[in-house]
Amino acid sequence: MSEARNWATHREAKAEKLSSVASLLNGKLAKTSDAKAILENLIAPGDKVVLEGDNQKQASFLSKVLASVDPARVHDLHMIMSSISRPEHLDIFEDGIASKMDFSFAGPQSTRVSQMIADGSLQVGDIHTYLELYARMFVDLIPNVVLVAADKVDRDGNLYTGNNTEETPVIVESAAFHDGIVIVQANEIVDKVPRVDIPADWVDVVIPADEPYQLEPLFTRDPQNITELQILMGMMAIRGIYEKHNVQSVNHGVGFNTAAIELLLPTYGEQLGLKGKIVPNWEVNPTPTLIPAIESGWVQSIHSFGGEVGMEQYIAARPDIFFVGPDGSMRSNRAFGQMAGQYALDMFVGSTLQIDQYGNSSTVTNGRLSGFGGAPNMGSNPTGRRHSTPAWQSLRPDNDPLGKGQKLVVQMVETFGSNKRPVFVDSLDAVEVRKEAKLQNVPIMIYSEDTTHIVTEEGIAYLYKTSSMAERQAAIEAIAGVTPVGLRSNPAQVADLRARGIVAFPEDLGVNRNQATRSLLAAQNMEDLVKWSKGLYNPPAKFRSWS
Amino acid sequence: MEKLHFNYAATEKIAHPVHIGVVASGDLEVIMKPTTNSESTLDIVTGSDGFKEVWGNVLTRFFDRYPLLADFEINDFGATPGVVNLRLTQAMEALKNE
Numbered sequence: 001m002s003e004a005r006n007w008a009t010h011r012e013a014k015a016e017k018l019s020s021v022a023s024l025l026n027g028k029l030a031k032t033s034d035a036k037a038i039l040e041n042l043i044a045p046g047d048k049v050v051l052e053g054d055n056q057k058q059a060s061f062l063s064k065v066l067a068s069v070d071p072a073r074v075h076d077l078h079m080i081m082s083s084i085s086r087p088e089h090l091d092i093f094e095d096g097i098a099s100k101m102d103f104s105f106a107g108p109q110s111t112r113v114s115q116m117i118a119d120g121s122l123q124v125g126d127i128h129t130y131l132e133l134y135a136r137m138f139v140d141l142i143p144n145v146v147l148v149a150a151d152k153v154d155r156d157g158n159l160y161t162g163n164n165t166e167e168t169p170v171i172v173e174s175a176a177f178h179d180g181i182v183i184v185q186a187n188e189i190v191d192k193v194p195r196v197d198i199p200a201d202w203v204d205v206v207i208p209a210d211e212p213y214q215l216e217p218l219f220t221r222d223p224q225n226i227t228e229l230q231i232l233m234g235m236m237a238i239r240g241i242y243e244k245h246n247v248q249s250v251n252h253g254v255g256f257n258t259a260a261i262e263l264l265l266p267t268y269g270e271q272l273g274l275k276g277k278i279v280p281n282w283e284v285n286p287t288p289t290l291i292p293a294i295e296s297g298w299v300q301s302i303h304s305f306g307g308e309v310g311m312e313q314y315i316a317a318r319p320d321i322f323f324v325g326p327d328g329s330m331r332s333n334r335a336f337g338q339m340a341g342q343y344a345l346d347m348f349v350g351s352t353l354q355i356d357q358y359g360n361s362s363t364v365t366n367g368r369l370s371g372f373g374g375a376p377n378m379g380s381n382p383t384g385r386r387h388s389t390p391a392w393q394s395l396r397p398d399n400d401p402l403g404k405g406q407k408l409v410v411q412m413v414e415t416f417g418s419n420k421r422p423v424f425v426d427s428l429d430a431v432e433v434r435k436e437a438k439l440q441n442v443p444i445m446i447y448s449e450d451t452t453h454i455v456t457e458e459g460i461a462y463l464y465k466t467s468s469m470a471e472r473q474a475a476i477e478a479i480a481g482v483t484p485v486g487l488r489s490n491p492a493q494v495a496d497l498r499a500r501g502i503v504a505f506p507e508d509l510g511v512n513r514n515q516a517t518r519s520l521l522a523a524q525n526m527e528d529l530v531k532w533s534k535g536l537y538n539p540p541a542k543f544r545s546w547s
Numbered sequence: 548m549e550k551l552h553f554n555y556a557a558t559e560k561i562a563h564p565v566h567i568g569v570v571a572s573g574d575l576e577v578i579m580k581p582t583t584n585s586e587s588t589l590d591i592v593t594g595s596d597g598f599k600e601v602w603g604n605v606l607t608r609f610f611d612r613y614p615l616l617a618d619f620e621i622n623d624f625g626a627t628p629g630v631v632n633l634r635l636t637q638a639m640e641a642l643k644n645e
Contacts, residue, residue, distance in 0.1 A: 229629050414629045457629040482604035482628050491611040505612075506636075512644070513637045514567075 010179035017042050017181065018204060028157040028200070029189065030207045035065040038205060040073050042181050047077055047144035049098075050137065050171050053089070054082040054130070054334060055105055055373060056218050056285075056306045057164045059149040061185040061209035063088050066147065071096045078102070080141050082130055082167060082334075083373075084109045086214070093122045102141060103371060104128045110370040117369065117437045127443055130374045131338040134167070137174035146175040146182050149213040150206075152193050153186040157200035160193035163307030163315070163330040164215060169198055170335040176202035185209040194327040217309040217540050219285040221259040224525045229457045232506065232516035233412055234260035235268055237349065239509045240460045241410060241453055242269075242278045245391040249281040251341050251378045253350030257412040257455075259289040261349070266296040266522040268515075283340045283378075286311045286322065286330070288539070291532045292522035294321055304330070305337035305374065310543075314536035334374075341378040346391035347408035348378035352445060353417060354428050357473055357485045359448035359463055361411055362430040369437055372445055379446040381407045395452060395464050406464060409446060412455040415481030422483035424476065448472070456481060459505040466502060478503045551591040551599055553606055557616040565641050568634040575623035577634045579642070582618040593623040605631050613639045 006012075020041045024034045039062075043049060051066065052059040067088035077098040081089065084106040092098045093116060102125035106113045116122035128136070137143060148168050152160040161168045175182050183205045238261060241247065252258035269275060280300035284290070286308045293299055302322050307315075307330060315322045315330045325331050341348070352361040363370050385392075385407070392405035413423045434442045452464040454476060461475040478494045480486030497503040506513050523529045526539050561581050568576040582588070587610070591602060605628050613636070623631070 229633055232633065414627070416627050416629060420627060457633060481632065482601060482608060486608070487604060489608075494612070507640070513633065513640050514644075516633075516637075 014179045014181060017044075021205070025205065027155065028203060028206050029155065030205055032208050032210055035061070035207045036068055038183070038207065039065055040069050042183065042205070043069070043074050043077065043145050045075050045077075048080060048141060049077050050080045050143045050146040050174070051089070052082075052146070052148040052168060052171055053085050054167055054306065055085070055107060056216050057149060057166050058085055058214040059147050059185055060086060060214040061207070061211065062147040062149070062183065066097065067091050067095070069097060078125070080133065080137065080143060082133060083107070084113060090116060090122070099123055100125055102126055102128065102133065102136070104130050104133050105371040105373040107370055110368040114367050114369045114433070114437065124437065124439070127369075127371050127439070129338070129372050129376045130167070130334060131342065131377045134170045134335050137171070142178050143175050143180045146171050146180060147185070148172060148182070149185050150187070150198070152188045152190045153184060153206045154190055154193045154200075157203040157206050158193050158196045159184060159198040159203060160195060161197040162194070163312055163332060165197050165332050166306040167334040169333065172198050172202050181205070183207065185213065187212045194329060195325045197331065215309055217543070219254055219287045219308050220310070220540070220543055221256055221287065221289055222526055222543055223259065223263055223289060223521055223523045223528065226256050226260045226263070226518065226521060228516050228518065229414055230256050230260040231264065231518065231520055232511070232513060233257055233414075233455050233457055234264045235511045235516060236460055236504075236506060236509055237261055237410065237412065237455050238264060238269055238274070239272065239511055240504050241347070241408065241455070243272065243274055245346070245394045245408060247278055247346045247391045247408065248389060249283070249345045250279050250347045250349065251283045251345055252287070253348070253375060255351040257351050258349050259287070260521070262287065262289040262293055263521040263523055265293045265298050267520050269298070270296075283337055283345055286315055288526075288529050288537055289523070291529050291537060294318065295532050296522075303337060303340060304332045305334045306332045309540050310538045313538060314533045317536050338374050338377045341374065342380070342382050343385055345378065345407065346389055347410060349410040349412060350375055350379055350446070351412050353423065354425050354430075355411060355413065355423055355454065355476070356428045357424070357426050357476065358469065359451045359454065359472060359476055360428060360444050360446070361451070362428050362443060362445045364428075364430040364433050364443045364445075366429045366432065369433060369443070372443070375445050379409045380450045381409065406452060408452050409450050410453040410455060411446065411451055415456050415458065415483050415486060422485075424480040424483040424485035426484060454479065459503055460509070462502050462504070465500075471502070475502050549593050549596040549599075551593065551602055553589040553591070553603065555587045555589070555606060555610040557587040557610060557614040559613070559615050561615055561617045561642050565638050567638040567641060570622045570624050573625055573627070573630065575621060575626040575631060575634055577638045578620040579615065579617040579638055580620075582616060584618070587616055587619060589619040589621065591621040591623065595623070595625045601628060604628075608632070609635050615639060615642070
């Protein structure tokens with residue numbers, strides 16, 4: 001008879017670690033000044049550690065403390081992070097505190113990530129979408145310790161995460177129910193939280209932070225900067241895609257192209273008689289450029305991945321539209337938002353830095369390993385989808401008895417980027433980056449097979465209608481302007497593609513180019529957005545040009 | 548500053564002049580006038596030197612699609628190829644919508 005196995009080794013290890021810091025805790029509350037000692041006692045060498053931080057909210061106090069621990073005590077950590085956003089996220093690799101990284105997005109640090117992979121100081125497990133990184137926290141990347149951020153915490157350890165709940169619940173859940181340790185930085189300790197976003201018994205240690213967590217207004221776009229080309233592209237998209245396919249539910253990526261569409265719905269969309277007919281339901285962050293469409297009755301519901309700085313009061317006053325708790329403040333949820341974005345939407349509209357001759361696109365360019373964030377979840381056709389909507393059904397091929405619909409995945413780009421480099425290229429820079437970074441796969445954001453439409457200032461390519469790769473390439477060439485890809489286009493083929501509805505120019509859609517002026521936007525600047533919101537929107541200082 | 552000149556074979560005569568756009572940063576003005584020439588002539592003044600090949604590409608693509616027979620005068624202040632094409636096609640539309 002073999003020796004009885006101990007089935008609770010994780011639980012015992014956690015209890016032992018927590019007992020080592022018992023003298024530093026009052027209940028679950030620690031002192032700010034003891035933060036370093038707590039991390040040094042609770043994190044063991046080689047641990048899998050989730051450090052909260054997406055493209056908006058960062059557990060910035062805990063990341064600074066982690067970067068200050070003694071590498072002789074805490075080293076070779078395996079970091080699991082949605083976003084590599086702050087310098088210390090990479091400093092810990094140079095100091096030996098961490099050695100391996102699994103992540104989703106590296107926007108602000110993408111250049112340094114590339115360099116550190118090249119010189120061997122950063123070992124990458126893999127690059128993920130947000131949703132698949134969360135998924136792995138429950139399968140093969142189950143964390144030992146998670147470091148998260150809360151707005152308010154009561155003396156029992158109940159967390160209020162409010163507007164910026166984002167990914168905190170999914171991270172905490174992955175640790176709390178598998179004997180991981182949950183450490184929370186708090187903006188404020190209060191007697192009573194406005195509502196309980198995460199219950200106290202999922203939480204082990206709460207540390208008051210020396211300053212509020214970092215929060216970026218990432219989705220705020222000043223209408224002042226929207227160009228006439230973006231307005232023309234928006235008009236084409238509304239006529240040639242939103243109206244044509246009867247789109248009811250949508251996600252807009254971050255960018256000026258989609259901000260233009262949001263500001264054209266109450267004007268151009270109204271002229272076309274589309275109000276009440278298209279896009280009532282949104283999975284999108286509460287971007288201020290949606291305010292005019294909301295106020296003029298275009299929008300029925302908005303669920304959000306995260307909050308947006310300055311939108312709190314406006315959202316609280318519009319509970320019919322947004323997801324708002326009984327306390328009156330918004331609740332976001334990044335994991336549920338990504339799930340909704342993948343499975344429940346008719347359409348994703350995004351932008352990118354490069355599209356190759358076949359229609360594959362990526363934001364990874366030479367020297368910048370930026371990762372993906374959530375775009376591939378939204379910008380892909382979920383083959384597990386079984387419910388039908390008119391827009392989804394409108395892409396169904398008619399020659400297959402078992403055929404099914406498809407999600408609309410739309411890329412909107414100007415043929416030349418702001419750096420005057422061509423967006424349409426023969427081969428993506430990502431192909432080279434894969435070699436340099438020793439990745440298993442080329443870091444493609446959205447594959448050609450998932451891309452159903454491309455919109456440029458020249459027109460729309462309806463890629464889902466093409467019947468061969470050669471035809472798909474010709475459709476892309478027809479709208480790729482004078483990029484190397486576009487120059488291969490020949491006039492006879494373009495005429496044929498237009499006649500068959502595979503390519504449409506503005507005149508084919510009934511879009512008048514001379515109407516594409518800034519006066520067509522429902523709001524011309526930030527002050528207009530504040531007026532539309534009846535004074536409820538409070539833009540961050542960097543977006544204020546008036547007093 | 549650079550002055551460029553192009554000629555393009557074209558077939559669709561225009562009846563009267565048209566003027567679109569302004570000379571502002573990142574923008575340009577396009578003036579088209581009826582002509583008695585057998586092909587279109589283009590006189591371009593651009594603030595960005597060294598882009599003759601790109602201009603040629605933009606114009607070839609435009610005349611392939613819209614063979615307007617006219618004398619063109621273009622004053623450019625660093626517009627992208629996309630904006631150049633927008634102004635050319637806006638001028639084309641202004642003529643057709645009358």
